[in-house]
Amino acid sequence: MSSRLRAIWPPILIAVIFLGIWQVFVVAKDIKPYLLPAPSLIFSNFFGSLNLMLATSIYTATTALLGLLFGTVIGLLLALLAQRFIVVNHLFTPLAAGLAAVPIVALTPILNNMFDISSRTPRVLVTMIIVFFPIFVNVTRGLVQVQPVQLELMRSMNAQPRTVLRLLRIPNAIPFFFTAMKIAAPLAVIAALVSEYFGGPQLGLGSRIASSAANTAYGRAWAYVVSSIIVGLLFYLAVLAAERWAAPWTGRARSA
Amino acid sequence: MRQIARSRWAALTGVAVVGALTLAACGSSTSSSESTSAAAAASSAAPASSAAASAAASSAAPASSAAGSAAASAAACTTPTPVKLQLQWFAQAQFAGYYAAKDKGFYKDACLDVTILEGGVDIVPQTVLAQGGADFAIAWVPKALASREQGAGITNVAQVFQKSGTLQVSWADSNIKTPADFKGKKIGNWGFGNEFEVFAAVTKAGLDPAADVSLVQQQFDMKGLLSKQIDAAEAMTYNEYAQLLETKNPATGKLYQPSDFNTISYEDQGVGMLQDAIWANQEKLASDTAYQDLTQKFVQASLQGWIYCRDNAQECADIVTKNGSKLGASHQLWMMNEINKLIWPSPLGVGVMDPAKWTQTVTISMNTKNLEGSTVITKEPDPEAFTDKYAVAANTALTAQGLNTTGDAFAPIEVTLNEGGN
Numbered sequence: 001m002s003s004r005l006r007a008i009w010p011p012i013l014i015a016v017i018f019l020g021i022w023q024v025f026v027v028a029k030d031i032k033p034y035l036l037p038a039p040s041l042i043f044s045n046f047f048g049s050l051n052l053m054l055a056t057s058i059y060t061a062t063t064a065l066l067g068l069l070f071g072t073v074i075g076l077l078l079a080l081l082a083q084r085f086i087v088v089n090h091l092f093t094p095l096a097a098g099l100a101a102v103p104i105v106a107l108t109p110i111l112n113n114m115f116d117i118s119s120r121t122p123r124v125l126v127t128m129i130i131v132f133f134p135i136f137v138n139v140t141r142g143l144v145q146v147q148p149v150q151l152e153l154m155r156s157m158n159a160q161p162r163t164v165l166r167l168l169r170i171p172n173a174i175p176f177f178f179t180a181m182k183i184a185a186p187l188a189v190i191a192a193l194v195s196e197y198f199g200g201p202q203l204g205l206g207s208r209i210a211s212s213a214a215n216t217a218y219g220r221a222w223a224y225v226v227s228s229i230i231v232g233l234l235f236y237l238a239v240l241a242a243e244r245w246a247a248p249w250t251g252r253a254r255s256a
Numbered sequence: 257m258r259q260i261a262r263s264r265w266a267a268l269t270g271v272a273v274v275g276a277l278t279l280a281a282c283g284s285s286t287s288s289s290e291s292t293s294a295a296a297a298a299s300s301a302a303p304a305s306s307a308a309a310s311a312a313a314s315s316a317a318p319a320s321s322a323a324g325s326a327a328a329s330a331a332a333c334t335t336p337t338p339v340k341l342q343l344q345w346f347a348q349a350q351f352a353g354y355y356a357a358k359d360k361g362f363y364k365d366a367c368l369d370v371t372i373l374e375g376g377v378d379i380v381p382q383t384v385l386a387q388g389g390a391d392f393a394i395a396w397v398p399k400a401l402a403s404r405e406q407g408a409g410i411t412n413v414a415q416v417f418q419k420s421g422t423l424q425v426s427w428a429d430s431n432i433k434t435p436a437d438f439k440g441k442k443i444g445n446w447g448f449g450n451e452f453e454v455f456a457a458v459t460k461a462g463l464d465p466a467a468d469v470s471l472v473q474q475q476f477d478m479k480g481l482l483s484k485q486i487d488a489a490e491a492m493t494y495n496e497y498a499q500l501l502e503t504k505n506p507a508t509g510k511l512y513q514p515s516d517f518n519t520i521s522y523e524d525q526g527v528g529m530l531q532d533a534i535w536a537n538q539e540k541l542a543s544d545t546a547y548q549d550l551t552q553k554f555v556q557a558s559l560q561g562w563i564y565c566r567d568n569a570q571e572c573a574d575i576v577t578k579n580g581s582k583l584g585a586s587h588q589l590w591m592m593n594e595i596n597k598l599i600w601p602s603p604l605g606v607g608v609m610d611p612a613k614w615t616q617t618v619t620i621s622m623n624t625k626n627l628e629g630s631t632v633i634t635k636e637p638d639p640e641a642f643t644d645k646y647a648v649a650a651n652t653a654l655t656a657q658g659l660n661t662t663g664d665a666f667a668p669i670e671v672t673l674n675e676g677g678n
Contacts, residue, residue, distance in 0.1 A: 032406060032407025032408065033406040033407055034383060034386065034403050034406035034407050034408045035383070035387070035407075049629075052628055052629070056628075109475055109477075112475055112480075113475070113479050113480075113483065113485075116485060117472060117474070117475070117480050117485045117486065118442050118470060118472045118485060118486065196473075198475055199472070199473045199474050199475040199480070200472060200473055201471075201472060201473070202447055202471060202472075202473045202627055203627070207447060207473060208628055210447065210448055211447050211448060211449060211451075211626070211628070212630070214399070214447075214448040214449035214450075215399070215402045215449040215630070215632060216380075216382075216383075216399070216402045216403040216405075216406045216408070217402065217406070217630065218406065220630065
């Protein structure tokens with residue numbers, strides 16, 4: 001318990017010191033809010049409209065969660081195919097890399113025009129595309145990169161590919177999967193948020209940040225930024241918790 | 257191999273990544289109303305004047321007696337005063353008056369060396385002005401008032417556009433003729449602070465913006481309306497509306513006609529908010545006599561540019577194109593003509609604030625709530641928010657030169673749009 005505390009306090013201390021310096025700087029130099037809002041202004045905006053922050057965060061978090069879910073499922077399915085059929089692997093890896101390289105700024109307007117802009121659909125699709133790639137690449141690697149010794153042992157016992165998959169490949173891929181999820185989960189929040197910049201319902205964090213910033217209400221804009229940080233962090237912590245629950249042997253503290 | 261080290265520091269990194277990307281996205285908020293199809297193509301690399309912006313003006317003429325001084329100071333001009341003007345967007349006919357004043361030598365005659373800084377998605381003109389990055393800036397009144405409330409010291413010295421150019425455009429067959437017809441429809445708006453006229457109209461029609469209409473942020477093009485994903489789209493008379501009329505109707509093979517659409521003008525609905533105005537540095541305006549003189553000369557020469565463009569629409573469209581605008585020729589001329597309609601007639605004189613319109617803009621800014629319940633400003637702006645002094649003096653001087661400064665006889669030209677605005 002004390003070691004856990006020891007692990008938590010440095011980042012908190014740094015954050016507090018950072019905010020303190022920021023606050024003193026803004027007050028001492030009399031910097032106007034249209035240039036840089038003080039942390040006190042941001043937090044008064046945040047706590048002053050907590051219900052709005054919550055509703056807005058839930059909207060964007062829902063988009064992110066749906067995208068993360070679909071993206072993960074597709075990534076896993078394709079990874080399973082890729083480990084079994086080398087041709088799928090060769091076909092999809094470059095395609096997936098290409099798709100992941102298409103910037104959100106180009107992708108979102110196209111999807112907005114193709115699907116119903118007044119719905120959540122285009123944003124979920126953007127998030128899905130962004131999420132799918134790290135899952136696919138990492139899990140494929142985890143499934144393929146098994147210890148040759150173990151593979152030879154399985155083969156010597158005439159194990160079917162399905163058995164090899166179940167007993168060897170999938171357990172081997174689980175740490176890879178969680179590593180990918182730790183990248184994908186905060187990424188999903190960012191993708192969901194950024195995709196709101198290009199039109200559609202104006203209920204999410206991205207729309208509200210843009211709208212507040214356009215009205216020079218930077219205190220409010222940053223309060224929404226604080227909300228997005230919290231959402232991103234919650235997604236990340238959820239993956240950590242899931243990892244601990246599903247695969248307690250991975251990443252177990254090697255803390256000295 | 258499996259040993260993926262995990263520490264609490266990773267959590268901190270996660271925060272940093274989310275925060276950084278959010279900020280990066282945040283910085284790119286764009287003023288959609290000025291967006292054009294050429295936006296992507298146009299370069300934002302406006303030449304930066306190396307000369308100090310606030311160099312003392314050489315002429316000694318005080319602001320109050322500036323009437324008719326343009327010719328006199330031209331004679332006395334040895335080294336022109338460098339001036340930087342920050343626009344809201346890329347070069348286009350929306351800013352033709354300033355380009356004409358530069359091109360036709362009105363600035364030079366006033367002993368000014370004006371550098372026009374193009375805007376872009378990341379540029380907030382009123383912030384650039386307040387921070388000293390420019391001597392003057394062009395900005396919409398509500399946005400500038402919002403920045404003022406957050407501490408930006410700026411003053412409106414010439415209200416160039418007398419009317420709001422915002423429309424809500426729908427298909428003629430959807431029978432949306434007044435804001436009351438928005439009920440139950442998907443109503444597009446730009447967001448990014450450009451949505452308040454829409455909200456004011458919806459509220460004025462007795463509808464609840466949160467419950468009675470489905471508000472959708474539209475993209476910067478008009479595809480949402482063309483594909484009928486949204487029922488009515490926000491459009492500027494001088495830009496997005498023209499984009500519609502430059503699009504081929506697949507059913508007829510010809511361009512869409514105005515009769516294909518219904519347009520609701522927010523100006524006509526009594527909820528128009530003042531748009532393009534010249535803003536100056538409030539602090540320097542209060543104390544710095546050289547800057548006061550500079551402001552007088554700049555306002556007068558700029559307004560002369562707008563008078564020139566009223567009478568020479570085609571030439572002004574060409575001047576803007578020559579200055580790097582990527583818009584097609586017919587789109588540019590259409591924009592010039594529509595901008596003229598927003599300026600002329602100016603019954604009180606060009607650039608002079610209409611107090612009724614100011615009050616209307618301030619009232620809507622204070623009382624109209626958007627979806628998240630926020631207003632543009634929370635309290636009445638202080639008296640320094642605008643001054644008539646410079647525009648009135650400029651009108652006197654320009655009238656003395658024999659120019660018509662009210663445009664009472666103004667008649668718009670007829671512009672034929674071609675496909676894609678070419």
